[in-house]
Amino acid sequence: MTGPVHFQLTDDQRALRDGTRELLVGRHDRDRLRGRGLPCSWGSPRSWGSPRSWGSPRSNEVESGGEVESGGEVESGGEAESGGGVESSGEVDDPALDRALWRELGDAGFFALRLPEAAGGVGLGLPEAVLVFEEAGRALLPGPLVAGQLLAGVVDGVAAGERIAGLCDAAADPVLWEHPAGCDEVVFLGEGTRGARGRTGEAYRSAAADVTCAPFASVDPLTPLARVTGRSRSTPLALDVPRLRREAALLTAAQQLGSAARTVEMAVAHARRREQFGAPIGSFQAVKHLCAQMLVRAELARSAVYAAAVTDDALDVAGAKLLADEAAVRNARDCVQVHGGMGFTWEADVHLHLKRAWLRAECWGTAREAEEALADALPG
Amino acid sequence: MDLTYTEEEEAFRARLREWLAEVLPKVPPKPAAADWPGRRAYDAAWQRMLYDAGYAGLHWPVDAGGQGATPTQHLIYLEESEKAGAPYVGANFVGLLHAGPTIAAEGSAAQRARWLPPILRGDEIWCQGFSEPDAGSDLASLRTKAVRDGDDYVVSGSKIWTSHAEVADWCELLVRTDPEAPRHRGISWLAMPMDAPGVTVRPLRTLAGSAEFAEVFLDEVRVPAAHRVGAEHDGWRVTMVTLSFERGTAFVGEVVACRRVLGALARTARANGRWDDAVLRRRLGRLHAEFAALWRLTQWNVSEAQSIGGVPGSGGSVFKLRYSHARQELYDAAAEVLGAESLDADREWVADRLSALSYTIAAGTSQIQQNIVAERILGLPKGR
Structure with a gap:
């Protein structure tokens, strides 16, 4: 009676997601020992479990029961110093890209994920890339990750993480460049014309030194930005620009999804631990309902993002980006709210999720563009 | 995937x-x-x-x-x-989606043989007697009492929000059989014939103007004890089997219908000039994304139910929370497309706008659903 299961993660996809999470956790711990760089508390991969297994009441009990002990302890690891039980970061004032990390990501196949095995890649598809980027978003992994994924196989050395390329939307105003000091090269996706199915246009490649910029004080402390004012000696690239734009939007949406899911966990962990009026604040309905709506946003975005990864359709991607942007931004804001006064501090990690979510919401398709495209596509 | x-x-x-x-x-x-x-x-x-x-x-x-x-x-x-x-599904809703599956899961062979075939053939209509004037979200506080008298229960009390009560043959009824027991443990599930002496139905008019449901008054109604499904006092557990059916695929057709309505709204707005309003356009565009995602969430939940081989769990609450809200947004957008035409009660979408108000109330209010999500999925502590 049970037929094939369609729209669920396969065992291989689950393993990929879990493996990515572990890789990022291990990496984070080492960085923390070195006292630099990555600012987020990635937590234990087993501290939360698969969000999709939440659907079954039986596994819920197991997971939430387990979380009290294991997750709670992991989360509260650094609590003694920071007080208040809020996840807090090390320093965030040195956002320079870590080239060793980048090569490690390259070795793990992060960038070459979708290149054919014959070309030294992993030979996986868009859904797998989305799962990996969701984990990157959860972990607040900094760097031009989308560029690395899309330019692997296009710019030499990017797939292996040996060279770092940036990807700029030349149709945007202002044209912003992430991690300008960390990039060896930049690819610009040109203006082109906007049609019902997205923009078409040309691509150019420039050495980082040939791009002129004005300073731009990035709101996200972990993503330095520059305003591109001109470029000399750029080389045209024969690339499928609409496809690159679509995939950039989807992978950005996947990171937003990861961030949205992570801030639900952070809010819930805090609401279970923090006591006022003699009870955990998570026992109060006003707080519960904030958390419940956070989960609803994240799960709706998850369905949209995963489906868009399967269909690879421009309109599905636009809708997924719209909902994932909303989920990431609003969940981060609600997470600040649940954290109360601590949420408003630099010390708590919540603001990093919010600021990155704001930044990503402005990249590769804004709410206005998505809503107009989706309205245009209504039958008429 | x-x-x-x-x-x-x-x-x-x-x-x-x-x-x-x-x-x-x-x-x-x-x-x-x-x-x-x-x-x-x-x-x-x-x-x-x-x-x-x-x-x-x-x-x-x-x-x-x-x-x-x-x-x-x-x-x-x-x-x-x-x-x-x-x-x-109309009047067959309760039979096909609540009472029938409950009897199939919990009834005796004789009960299944008596009640299931007429439901499947459309010969007998069922209604639901769960809620009471003082037991809504807090259903377990229900007070309609059933006292054993020989081979019968004698039932007295009142039920409310009973859809199709006027035309139903049977009522799946929750009654209190043990007033002393903890409230979840003193409830039983009975199949009550609606033509039994002592049953009075009073239609209730909804804010949409129609009489979609009724109050049912029970004055010493005799219900054979053989009509009890499941053990005596075990009706709460028996009923929870039913409720998880309700939150499964109940809204599939409606999501499809909402997507069609959205297309019709766009056509109307393009024809009447309101399409030039970017705020309205963007609102419709957002709803397009919203309903597309709700359809994907439905597919995801169905795939999950298929993979675990059971009825949908608390994930249905996530869907219902968002869908019930989106449906209200859709018909509010319809009113914006229609302008003052939306004041014409006979105009298409106006009755739907009114009935959409029930979606955040019926089958567990949004506030109760948020408690369910927070406590059962997120593991937040019970409290107030």
């Missing part, structure tokens, strides 16, 4: 489409909303057509007289029926 259907599922879809195209032209015109006997006859006739064609009780187990279809086939059935404009 895959969104394609198997050959077998596509074949099922093709057969269903062919059958719908053949029979729908033979369905008589829909009776007026206030014509309850006419509505019952119409809904019953459609159920009989489904029965004769082998589509009745599609998702019911085979040993209960159903077709034992997979959740995905059920999804396809609901999607195609909506797209073809087939009649809704």
